[in-house]
Amino acid sequence: MRVYWELFYEFFQIGLFAVGGGPATIPFLMDLTERHDWYTKADVANMLAVSESTPGPIGINMATYAGFNAAGLSGGIVATLSLVLPSLIVIILIAKLLENFSKNPYVKSAFYTIRPAVTGLIATAVLGIWETSLFTSEEGTFQFPVFSVVLVAIFFAAMNHKKLKKLHPAFWILCGAVVGIVFQM
Amino acid sequence: MKDLWKLYAAFFRIGGLTFGGGLTMLPMLKYELVEKNGWVTEEELLDYYAVGQCTPGIIAVNVSTFVGFRKKGIPGAIFSTLGMISPSLIIVSILAFFLEQFMSNQIVAHAVGGIKVVVCALMLQTVITMAKKNLVSAVCYVVAILAFLLALFTPVPTVLLVLVAGIVGIIMYKTGGIKL
Numbered sequence: 559m560r561v562y563w564e565l566f567y568e569f570f571q572i573g574l575f576a577v578g579g580g581p582a583t584i585p586f587l588m589d590l591t592e593r594h595d596w597y598t599k600a601d602v603a604n605m606l607a608v609s610e611s612t613p614g615p616i617g618i619n620m621a622t623y624a625g626f627n628a629a630g631l632s633g634g635i636v637a638t639l640s641l642v643l644p645s646l647i648v649i650i651l652i653a654k655l656l657e658n659f660s661k662n663p664y665v666k667s668a669f670y671t672i673r674p675a676v677t678g679l680i681a682t683a684v685l686g687i688w689e690t691s692l693f694t695s696e697e698g699t700f701q702f703p704v705f706s707v708v709l710v711a712i713f714f715a716a717m718n719h720k721k722l723k724k725l726h727p728a729f730w731i732l733c734g735a736v737v738g739i740v741f742q743m
Numbered sequence: 744m745k746d747l748w749k750l751y752a753a754f755f756r757i758g759g760l761t762f763g764g765g766l767t768m769l770p771m772l773k774y775e776l777v778e779k780n781g782w783v784t785e786e787e788l789l790d791y792y793a794v795g796q797c798t799p800g801i802i803a804v805n806v807s808t809f810v811g812f813r814k815k816g817i818p819g820a821i822f823s824t825l826g827m828i829s830p831s832l833i834i835v836s837i838l839a840f841f842l843e844q845f846m847s848n849q850i851v852a853h854a855v856g857g858i859k860v861v862v863c864a865l866m867l868q869t870v871i872t873m874a875k876k877n878l879v880s881a882v883c884y885v886v887a888i889l890a891f892l893l894a895l896f897t898p899v900p901t902v903l904l905v906l907v908a909g910i911v912g913i914i915m916y917k918t919g920g921i922k923l
Contacts, residue, residue: 737859
């Protein structure tokens with residue numbers, strides 16, 4: 559029973575403070591590995607891979623996956639519902655009370671600095687993802703996989719290419735799966 | 744009750760048929776909510792998006808809650824939100840359940856290995872896109888770099904960093920440090 563309360567507490571907090579949608583949940587999910595043994599930092603990379611390649615909002619997929627890792631099917635349900643509960647409450651309050659919420663100067667000034675902070679937090683989280691999925695070997699030691707690093711650079715360049723920019727992330731995920739199978743990564 | 748199920752079904756389709764969240768969902772939301780059902784106008788939808796982006800939580804969920812509430816009050820908000828998250832719950836639970844067996848399959852393991860490389864590139868792309876959009880002044884750069892370094896080198900909880908950043912913004916606004 560205790561694990562459900564912990565899931566509720568942690569994911570309610572994430573839902574309340576992860577401003578900026580799906581990617582904003584990543585630093586919080588990394589944070590959780592410090593306090594709970596539900597999953598490891600390396601699992602976050604797996605979770606991201608699954609979340610990006612399944613339908614639905616990434617943040618929701620991540621919560622379901624994390625909750626499932628912690629306490630099975632019911633854990634996934636508890637984590638996901640806890641993540642969206644703050645949204646439900648906050649949005650209903652805003653819809654009821656504040657007609658011009660997004661034009662309120664206090665709201666605007668708070669978010670003026672929250673958005674950059676979240677950007678910085680996500681940058682840190684991405685470094686963590688790179689560390690675990692590229693630079694850490696299965697034995698937990700440092701490695702430098704030249705082939706994978708070059709591939710990341712190629713994919714990144716392709717995503718930013720003028721003609722390919724508009725392509726959906728799911729397309730790149732599919733490319734990644736094919737490349738992984740062909741080169742037996 | 745029939746209207747509530749209609750909301751649930753519409754958001755179930757949106758959640759189940761779009762990959763990625765946030766803005767990638769906009770075309771599908773537009774199709775289901777504006778064109779097919781006529782529940783909201785396009786302008787309203789964009790307004791909800793603006794609010795959804797500057798409120799906590801998953802943007803797509805915020806938008807679905809907003810539309811549901813405007814249509815059918817609190818029950819509408821609940822049914823819309825549940826519709827949006829149901830496909831994820833079902834699909835990801837099934838995947839997570841079989842992932843261990845999947846991963847022992849060599850082909851799946853190789854595919855996931857390749858996907859992880861793409862995720863690394865996608866994440867880098869996300870950070871750059873967010874930085875371009877959110878870092879609009881010197882103050883923003885300072886806040887972003889401070890948050891980055893604090894999260895990297897100290898055990899300060901993420902929640903606290905977000906809270907402090909918001910308070911700093913309000914104080915700077917009150918003292919004239921930032922112009923909106």
